[in-house]
Amino acid sequence: MRRSLIALCLNVFIHHAATNADSWCYTGCEHTPDHWQDLDGSFCGGQRQSPVNILSGHVERDATLGSFSFVNFSSRNAFRAIVNTGHTAKFLLKDNEVELSGGGLNGTYSTIQLHFHWGDTEHHPGSEHAIDGHRHPMEMHIVSLKKGLSVAQALEDSAGIAVLGFFIRATEDENLSNPWSALTSYLLKNTGTEVNVTHAISIDDLIGDVNLTKYFRYMGSLTTPSCHQVVAWTVFQEPISVNKILLQQFPLKTGLTNVYRPVQDLHGRQVFSSAALLLPPSHVWCYDDNCEFSPAKWHLLPNSHCDGERQSPVNIEAKKAVKDERLDGFAFTKFDDKHVIEYITNTGHTVKFVLKEGAMEVSGGGLGHVYSALQFHFHWGSSNPNSEGSEHTLDSKRFPMEVHIVNKRKDLTLEEAVNTTTGLAVLGFFIEAATIPKSRDAAEQHEDSHDSPDDSSDESMTGSWKALSSYLAEIQSIGSRVEVTEELSLAGLLGDVDLASYYRYNGSLTTPSCNEAVIWTVFKDSIKVDRSLLTTFPNRSGFGDVFRPPQSLRGREIYTTATGGALAPAIFFLALVQLCGFLL
Missing domain, CATH: 3.10.200.10 (Alpha carbonic anhydrase)
Structure with missing residues (x-):
């Protein structure tokens, strides 16, 4: 009793x-939360x-x-x-x-x-x-x-x-x-x-x-x-x-x-x-004003380079880009391998897909070194279907999303790479919303993403993006991670993007500590992804507007490939690399 x-x-x-229960409320009465103390x-x-x-x-x-x-x-x-x-x-x-x-x-x-x-x-x-x-x-x-x-x-x-x-x-x-x-x-x-x-x-x-x-x-x-x-x-x-x-x-x-x-x-x-909760090492910075170190204050963080002379991202003015004959085609190794993505994690600032160590490489493209692919991650806007969240802008235009494929020089350790001006090579791709016809159901598209020899088709690409975005629901907690078991390749996600036409400049990481160690490649051709899939990133991750504003060029040149027009799609280059490797 x-x-x-x-x-x-x-x-x-x-x-x-x-x-009395009726004397306070959340909205619509005299004593809303701001007045509960009265x-x-x-x-x-x-x-x-x-x-x-x-x-x-x-x-x-x-x-x-x-x-x-x-x-x-x-x-x-x-x-x-x-x-x-x-x-x-x-x-x-x-x-x-x-x-x-x-x-x-x-x-x-x-x-x-x-x-x-x-x-x-x-x-x-x-x-x-x-x-x-x-x-x-x-x-x-x-x-x-x-x-x-x-x-x-x-x-x-x-x-x-x-x-x-x-x-x-x-x-x-x-x-x-x-x-x-x-x-x-x-x-x-x-x-x-x-x-x-x-x-x-x-x-x-x-x-x-x-x-x-x-x-x-x-x-x-x-x-x-x-x-x-x-x-x-x-x-x-x-x-x-x-x-x-x-x-x-x-x-x-x-x-x-x-x-x-x-x-x-x-x-x-x-x-x-709790003892069992392992947090990521650094979450003291953010993209908005909800923490002590918003982008305008990133330079105040310990060991920060965020106020340096070659910061990223930047606004690319197409007409001012200088043509450079040395910017030739890339060579990609295992970009079409469907088993190199190891796991996905929620960093609290983005979702990151971590690749198996040493499995993928990129060279050529005027880089001057062979680079090992480490991971790829995304930047996006809000849950508004028409929001924009790319980091780089093209002629001041911001795209809905941007994906960064981060690569480290093969001859350097990661610690050495982040302290070397050419230590990292990041491939940046704009992502645009496109309504892709759904002539068949999701199960058929998913089957195509595994078995179709033509990974650049709309249906196969949509299947790849559906498979990728399906993991977002499993990592809504910061620091959480999940193993990737789906057959996913970067070639399948890139689709028919033209990999021979791009911009090049020297810059930095776009998150603290903003090390100025990056050779940036920003491709002119954008990835076209169904709008409904793009909105899963802010909706399922729970955070949005995860992009740094453009930084001043401070006299830097932006270069561009000398050739233009309709060039070979991504899958052609990947197939060519495989063929050359077979013949050699």
């Missing part, structure tokens, strides 16, 4: 606290508020943050009822049924309820927390009270409440007949109405295969009035995957939209990562 009263009181405190008994103006934007470059690893111990998270009898609070959909759990401990928490906690935060549509994210400025469509909070404490005592304890936060991402791939389908069937519009849950649903069923050892930890507050600063927050890195149709049921069935609080200032608090 005592635990039931505690649960009831806690639920009241979490969503109503010291004020409510009676409110702590919403405190120095330890939640949610926050977690900047992964500022996170400190804590080896003591290990695995959790969960009791009855797998129980399919733990859910008791659902209620529309007027601010969210809240699922109440049975008393003394579910517990958690470990994970660096100071004690054992009884799980009381779970609730959700969301936006309005699939294009307007509604998670409360963000990582490096990226927010997901939804967020689930599992709320637990420290055992042995009354509600009053818990609200006086700096870690009296533990909340587990799970990002939720929308996908088109997940099955509609799953626990999330059962859960969303209970969503209701009438505020204050409580309905019993009779379906067999467990918390584990909802979490799915999320890695529960990889998480962030910080001390914060409840994210609704009265914003008591008593929460030990655990925000898991990996998102839960839920079909977008089911996610849309939350605003549709409840009538509630944009039910999330904006991120709050950390005020000097430290965010920690």
